[in-house]
Amino acid sequence: MQALTFHGKQTISYETVADPGIEQPTDAIVKVSQCSICGSDMHPYHEREKGLDHGTVMGHEFVGEVVEVGSSVKALKTGTQVMSPFTISCGNCFYCHEGLTARCVNSQLYGWRQSGSGLHGGQAELVRVPLADSTLLTIPDGVSSEEAILLGDIFSTGYFCAANAGVNPGGTYAVLGCGPVGIMAIIGARELGAEKIFAIDSVPGRLSLAEKFGATAINFPRTNPRSIIDEETAGRGVDAVLEVVGSAAAGRSAYELVRPGGTISTVGVHTESQMAFSPVEAYDKNITYKIGRCPARYYMEKLIPIVQKKKYDLASVFSHKMLLKDGAEAYRIFDKKQDGCMKVLLEI
Ligand SMILES: NC(=O)c1ccc[n+]([C@@H]2O[C@H](COP(=O)([O-])OP(=O)(O)OC[C@H]3O[C@@H](n4cnc5c(N)ncnc54)[C@H](O)[C@@H]3O)[C@@H](O)[C@H]2O)c1
Ligand SMILES: [Zn+2]
Ligand SMILES: [Zn+2]
CATH class of the missing domain: 3.90.180.10 (Medium-chain alcohol dehydrogenases, catalytic domain)
Structure with a gap:
């Protein structure tokens, strides 16, 4: 064959x-x-x-x-x-x-x-x-x-990411990475009732697709996601970050964007050897971290x-x-x- x-x-x-x-x-x-x-x-x-x-x-x-x-x-x-x-x-x-x-x-x-x-x-x-x-x-x-x-x-994976994030209708969420899996995570979050979803990427076409599925696009690094999210969340950060990239930089952004007591849900395949934040940083924000294969x-x-x-x-x-x-x-x-x-x- x-x-x-x-x-x-x-x-x-x-x-x-x-x-x-x-x-x-x-x-x-x-x-x-x-x-x-x-x-x-x-x-x-x-x-x-x-x-x-x-x-x-x-x-x-x-x-x-x-x-x-x-x-x-x-x-x-x-x-x-x-x-x-x-x-x-x-x-x-x-x-x-x-x-x-x-x-x-x-x-x-x-x-x-x-x-x-x-x-x-x-x-x-x-x-x-x-x-x-x-x-x-x-x-x-x-x-x-x-x-x-x-x-x-990828639809299963995106939905799994949203489910692990504990998405519910009242919350505010950020999806980091609007590749195919990130788009599916947005759809998964919508299906679980989310209304406020920020979609973060640097590729305009991908951000347009994210908008088509109801997210608010943030083109980083052109715009600082934290400043926009701060305005929407009284400076707290989002209830959960759906990290759909799989890199140290994205791991770090997820940490920066989540509010104290929030959840980072990642389906990105991380091939680096260390976490993007330290145990004490996780402690100081009371973070829940969920990761893994769908x-x-x-x-x-x-x-x-x-x-x-x-x-x-x-x-x-x-x-x-x-x-x-x-x-x-x-x-x-x-x-x-x-x-x-x-x-x-x-x-x-
Ligand atoms: N956990 C699982 O079971 C599972 C299943 C399928 C795919 N995956 C993984 O999900 C990840 C995404 O897959 P994909 O097909 O959508 O990949 P992709 O590479 O097409 O998409 C990643 C997107 O992230 C963006 N990006 C890169 N760095 C960023 C950053 N720092 N902040 C925000 N956005 C950033 C890129 O511009 C790109 O649009 C991959 O790591 C893939 O291996 C995991
Ligand atoms: Zn795959
Ligand atoms: Zn079995």
Whole structure:
């Protein structure tokens, strides 16, 4: 089959690799129809996350059709159109029962292979899905394949960020970073009733999209977010910051913008080795800090009805549609935010 594979820093190849096959009776093989590039793919791409084996098939956002199932797969049949969370999960362990499917004891992330083991990704014609019955979901009526891809990662992640922030109708919030996940966090916050949301970024096109979804845009560093937020909150700061970047600078801004007793909720993947604020700084502001990988399998089921209502044009985050064969170029365009690139959908 053809796939996008990793070959070192900023090097993605479209090449022929072996077709995946059933390895365990609980596996399924999915023929991918569409997949997408995530901000998270940029961490191994730039080797901020190190250790990814060369030759690994990239990507963890895809939809497609089940074309083969292992002997113990019960819920899925060949021909079913499916969506997938970005990690696999067993549905049976303590964490799966708690709704923390991202920390399932059998969890694996698509597109992460290290020292010869792990799971290939979904930016390919075919993908092997272990624990298929408890991982995959049939794409329900009223959910487009683009929306199904977003449910599998970034809509779930944005909503999770808002839920962790304790968003409620009366509060004032700041979303740091208006990339695709930040936009989904704004939508998640809206869905949880938030009316006052400040959206902070430096990319005008991204701020415009944030405004379209009801946030008040602040273009930093042109404008100092703190001064605007102070005016709205009698100098206190926001009740919660939704930090959707994953850098030391953003971590520090989150600390500066949150009020005493407030919450910092971050889904940004932080690859630096230290927190952006010290224990005593956290103490002195009575801060609650929530961080981590989204349990997408848990959230996607819960969020299906929101998608079916079509209240938000979720798919508008896809600024570019390209072919899988042009994937290496798609990575470059996405990385450089060329031509206003927000998120790339790859058709097989
Ligand atoms: N926790 C999870 O489960 C999970 C899931 C998906 C993605 N992520 C992570 O979420 C983060 C965002 O993903 P994305 O696809 O939207 O990425 P992105 O890179 O497209 O967006 C990040 C945005 O933040 C802005 N930004 C950079 N520095 C900033 C700062 N100091 N203050 C405010 N804004 C700043 C950038 O201009 C950009 O628009 C990434 O770290 C990604 O890995 C986490
Ligand atoms: Zn992703
Ligand atoms: Zn589990």
